[in-house]
Amino acid sequence: MHLVPFPLLALIPLFPLLGAAYCGLVGCGLFKKYGEGAIHWPAILLPWGSFVVTLIAVITLAGAGHGAVLHQRLWDWFRIGSLSVDAAFQIDRLSAVMCLVVTFVGSLIHVYSRGYMKGDASYWRFFSNLNLFMFSMLVLVLGDNLLVMFVGWEGVGLCSYLLIGFWYRERKNAAAGMKAFVVNRVGDYGFTLGVFLLFWGLAAAPASLLRGQGGEPVAAAAVHEVAVGHGEVATSPGEHGAPIGEAAGEHGAAVSHGTEGSEAGRTPVSSVTFRDIERIMEDPARRDAVLNQKVLGFGLITLVCLLFFVGATGKSAQLPLYVWLPDAMAGPTPVSALIHAATMVTAGVYMVARLHFLFAYSPVAMTVVATVGALTALFAATIGLFQYDIKKVLAYSTVSQLGFMFVAVGVGAYWVGIFHLVTHAFFKACLFLGSGSVILGCHHEQDMRKMGGLRKLMPITAVTYFVSACAIAGFPFFSGFFSKDEILWKAFDSGNMLLPGGGIILWVLAATAALCTSFYMFRSYYMTFSGTYRGAQGHGTHDAHDAHGGHGHGLPKESPRSMTWVLAILGGLAVVGGYIGLPILWGLPNAFETWLEPIFEGSHHLIHSAERGHGAEWGLMLFSVVIAFSGFFLARWLYKDAKSPIPGRLLASRNGLVQGFHRVVFNKYYVDEAYQASFVNGTVGLSGLLSWFDRTVIDGIVNLAGTAGRFCSGIQGWIDANIVDGAVNLVASLSMRAGRSLRKVQTGRIQNYVLGLTAGAVVLVVIGFLLKW
Template sequence: YMEHDAGMGRFFAFISLFSAAMLGLVVSINFLQLYVFWEGVGLCSYLLIGFYYDKVSAREAAKKAFITTRIGDFGMLVGILLVQVAFGTMDFIELRLMMPEYVLVAGTGYLTVIGLLLFMGPIGKSGQFPLHVWLLDAMEGPTPTSALIHAATMVAAGVFLVARAFFIFSECPLVMDFIAGLGAFTALLAAVIAVTQRRFKAVLAYSTISQLGYMMLAVGLGAFSASMFHLMTHAFFKAMLFLCAGAVMHALHDETDITKMGGLWKKMPLTFVTMLIGVLAISGIPPFSGFFSKDEILAAAMHASTPLYLMATFTSFLTAFYMARLLIVAFLGESRSEHEAHEVDAFMRWPMIMLALLTIVSGLWGYFGGFSLWIYADAPHHEAIDWTVAGTSTVLALLAFAAAYQIYGRHRLRAAMQQRSFGFLYRVVYNKFYVDELYGYFRERFVYGTAVILKWVDEKIFDGIMNGLGAYGLAMSEVLTENVNGQAQRYVVVFYTGVVILLCYALYWAVQVLMYLGGGLLR
């Protein structure tokens, strides 16, 4: 895919550094070590997003990702420092052992503050609202980067952190409710936006945000094993979907608009099959892996909160709809591309094939005995599948497929008519609810206003002081210049005048000393 790109040594150096940082993050035994590697993966993400640094869009996307995630990381750092202040340690095992006694003695008020601050890091890193805006721009990086970092690993680090520090979050009901609610809202918001996107990788980017919201919902409900299960299955099929996107873009000379594709299933059959497997998996169709992991999340939501369950179920329907739309518009119908597509070579096919196999079989970990046993040996045992939830989500996914085929497959003009019918609403959703524009407006106003104030302070206060000192020195030099004019008699007068002043000053202090000493002797 990148054989014609320059800087391959730099690319593999960044990827290797990222892999090392990600492994370090996963095996960290305390908050300090985790934070160091947390920032390491963030740095590598910045470097890889801006890999094509000769493109302005890539440079701006890298800066946007770096700054946005730093906002969340700052709050997380404050939370880690508060953990050290409260407990005197950052070690995960020690903290877990100390937690019950601390809650019994001190309550959960301070822990709630710590939990909210710690969760700011996952909000930024895992693309949760309102810090989700960087993930779409991160697609400016190479597609292998999108597949590895911004679909499977780094973006899931926030979910992993919440699960890793679950002994803290689980003691704070308010924080858990906030995590679950924000996850459900982010999942629904991103799914709605994905329905309108036309760029291949944009659909997958918002799909990633939506699935990360699913994971946050699960961990917020206390089902962290279901969240970790979905994290694993999602890594397989989403990485495969991004590689399929890269294969299509490679075959069509970097074309990203799906409305300019079509008919690719005939020319790229292997890519189409792997893409189909990924679509079925993310939509929750049995027996693919997404069916098992998403079923656990929906079951947890149904037993915990009806509103959250309804939001998650509707999000599941939208997920199947926009993924079917992506598959139908890009691969079915007649070709609308100016370029002649072709199947990619073996070096690009084999990774997709291997990920497709893992997508098919990885769900079995959850079926035979439950995925939670791989995480926590003493986890309670329960029925592997909630058939009510599974049946409902599967039927909704099939209905979504049928609706997408009816709109975008059989009656393609109907899609354009619907866009015109929902003109204003469609534009709002297509433009991501103008969140980026709102941030841009705030940034410009805030930065401009701050710049005006700082300009006044700089010119009137700092420059005023410096210019005033300079003017004073200039005035004194002019006074001295008038007296230094070459007339010897004036020099003599000035000299003796100064001598007289000094003698008078010395005489005054001598009298004062004598009076003080005389008074002391009299006493």
């Protein structure tokens, strides 16, 4: 790993930030004055600028050799004790992939939004928020340490909230935005705790090593000795102590060769920078110290990884925090495509891949990640089976596909997870934008029961939607096939899982989810595009649409060119996007794995295969093709042209089992209701209780203090008014009275004075006379 300075790096996030500032600060006025062009040209061109810079960076990166990292340090963010954080960006091969996806798909969706948002009164606000999202996402991806990443992490959450509630005049949309934000906070809390715990835990290194480094603050060393003392209690090799010891033996030498001489000996005390954390974990002595730490009886690294994964479940909509994503469909469709399908929701996957050097050391965390992913994949896929809202189907499909990605990163196949992330970005963005095109054509109708027959009316949309559905279902030679199949195989073949039977349970869950995926995708395709148009008139009258063609809404028609072009590009990529990662099994070059290899080589030795052989792999591949086609044919048989009576008959069935099953799944397993009853009502109840406590007890105490104070001040006021003032008034009135009586002496008549004088003199004389005596 060597750093290459790359001063253009900051431009990548800066361009969208400029766009956001432009649209947000002056956009409103310019929009009113010059119309939509003043908004969308800058807002679309600036993200394309980011894409161009990203391309330059990727080319530079490819030329800089194995393991190069382009890096730009902007400024010291803060330094506290041994914690030093830079505002710095880095682009390595992993973030390059993410960055390309974000800037490319993001820019395409900006282009698409031009058609979709046409005529909206808050056009400028939409593009401002969308650009701000691009900025945050790029900060997340390019951040060189956990804190910069966290800034982006929170930024995308904010933009998600703003854009879900974009049409905030409807209470439902505002509530959906709020829900997304609150649920994400739960995850973010896990993320921050993970950062804190990791920073604390990394400081655990043998004191001798730290003394050898010199120049480190003494206080920091003291902290470590405490931490090491902590660790020594549990020094006996734990369950994963032995394999690590071996690994350190053979790997330690490689490390000292691989890293630059000057850097190798001087790992920082602790750090939040990815590079430094990885280096600490490569140093055998320090790694053992870190791994031997126990917190509350758990291994430190396991706990840290689980906390980070809590963050990932929030952002990437996994069980149990997935509930916000289906509701997030309240936002405009380009937002769903960009934020809630292609980019933001994959941040959790990216984070786990980015921190592979931690996750790989904790089999428990890996198992949890993969299991949660597999369960989510199946759970969301079954909900998707019975949804009627076209965007809800895609939302649950996204949750399910994210589950697949977590299975991949959970079993240690990091490149596969990222690969699926990329292909998913293409086909899911295309599906969402296709649904947006349909929704626009059907005059903001989202219920698939009121669509149908759109293939003839919206041919480009129909073709791209079909192609993307093939990709997500995993038809051979479409992009989703390569990535999903690789995930299924890696899950099946994993040797790292602590589950009985290794990864086979994961494989069963994921394969079932894949079957459901194929079914619900083609169900949505056939309900939407086949048969005859069912909208714009009463339910069930299939043949009357021509007579009502000119009446009311009119027939759907194909979307403008700016939208169909984007669909075509994404649809094309949904087909060919998988060719960057062709299966090694076929003897073909896998460019994608080769590209990402330097990133994950640090944890490569920890990932084990169950060695199930090529025969099994071929078999599984065939099996997943069978799964994809059986889902397709089942959906085709049941839903093509809305002719089959079976779905209707099943729905009308009086059979308690069928009805009960349908009701539970259709109502999304009542998870929302359960959360409402437990967490929401619990929180509301608790806040009610606290409010009651506040009102009666706290306010009571305050009021008591107030009353007592008033009583005391009453007494004091009485004392003041009567005693203190009385004394003062007494003095005053006495002197007044004295003055009044003495004034009479001062008559102004000289005779009186002279008389007084004389009398006084006589008295004095008499006194003197008497005294002489």
